[in-house]
Amino acid sequence: MAATINKDYLFRLIEEERLSYYEVTDGRDVIQENQECDSPQKAIEELTDLFENIEDNQVTVKLCDKNKKERAKGGKGHKYREYKIRLKAKQSDPLGIAGGSVIGYLERINELQRQIDNQKLEREIEELKRKLESKKEENPVLEKGLAILSAYLSKGQPAALAGHNDPPLPAADVETPAAVVKKAIARLAKVDPNLPETLTMLADFAEKKPAEFLAFIPIVKSQL
Numbered sequence: 001m002a003a004t005i006n007k008d009y010l011f012r013l014i015e016e017e018r019l020s021y022y023e024v025t026d027g028r029d030v031i032q033e034n035q036e037c038d039s040p041q042k043a044i045e046e047l048t049d050l051f052e053n054i055e056d057n058q059v060t061v062k063l064c065d066k067n068k069k070e071r072a073k074g075g076k077g078h079k080y081r082e083y084k085i086r087l088k089a090k091q092s093d094p095l096g097i098a099g100g101s102v103i104g105y106l107e108r109i110n111e112l113q114r115q116i117d118n119q120k121l122e123r124e125i126e127e128l129k130r131k132l133e134s135k136k137e138e139n140p141v142l143e144k145g146l147a148i149l150s151a152y153l154s155k156g157q158p159a160a161l162a163g164h165n166d167p168p169l170p171a172a173d174v175e176t177p178a179a180v181v182k183k184a185i186a187r188l189a190k191v192d193p194n195l196p197e198t199l200t201m202l203a204d205f206a207e208k209k210p211a212e213f214l215a216f217i218p219i220v221k222s223q224l
Helices: 008-015 040-052 067-072 101-138 144-157 175-193 195-208 210-222
Strands: 003-005 023-024 030-034 058-064 079-085
Touching: 008 040, 008 058, 008 079, 023 040, 030 040, 101 210, 175 195, 195 210
Parallel strands: 003 079
Antiparallel strands: 023 030, 023 058, 058 079
16 A cells, blocks of 8 residues: 655655656546656656646655656666655544644634633723723722822832832742742642652653643643
8 A cells, every 4th residue: 555645755755766757646547647758856846736736635646767668678676656645634624623633623722712811801801991980980089099000000110109108019039940840749749649650751741742732731721
């Protein structure tokens, strides 16, 4: 059974092994062939044009460094390759995720979750703004105080409260990454008696499948 490869790999084989002569079939009939021109570059150009305009999803390509007439004379030494080429990705997935991959689904879930969260925040912000406006109308004296408070929150600094003599807030202690990791491990050890094996397993998974590992992190965060 012929192996399935992509177009780029096929073209690289043609160039590196000088497989100029080809025959393309749909599994039954010959669609196009070259048995005349001994030029790998010409073969690549012809196949590129064919693949861009063909309607079939998959074709079989037979390659050789000698044409049919030369092979018919007999003898050994010629190179022959046969491959299946998938030209178009399957679009059977109802969500439009190419190939229906696990990573594709996870990325889409995270994207939709972010959109939902953003919409909730926007609605909450608008509701809070309406409540503030109503408070200002009820008591105009609050307007100046709200302006000062907004400046304070936007800058995140006590200095935003211009004209007030409140002492500056002390800087919060910042834990080092090592201390954070140490605390996290201590918390996990209370739940998982096999923590060393679990962490080793996670590390192996992250090294072997980094994309899937990173895709799971936002999902875990969304459950907290």
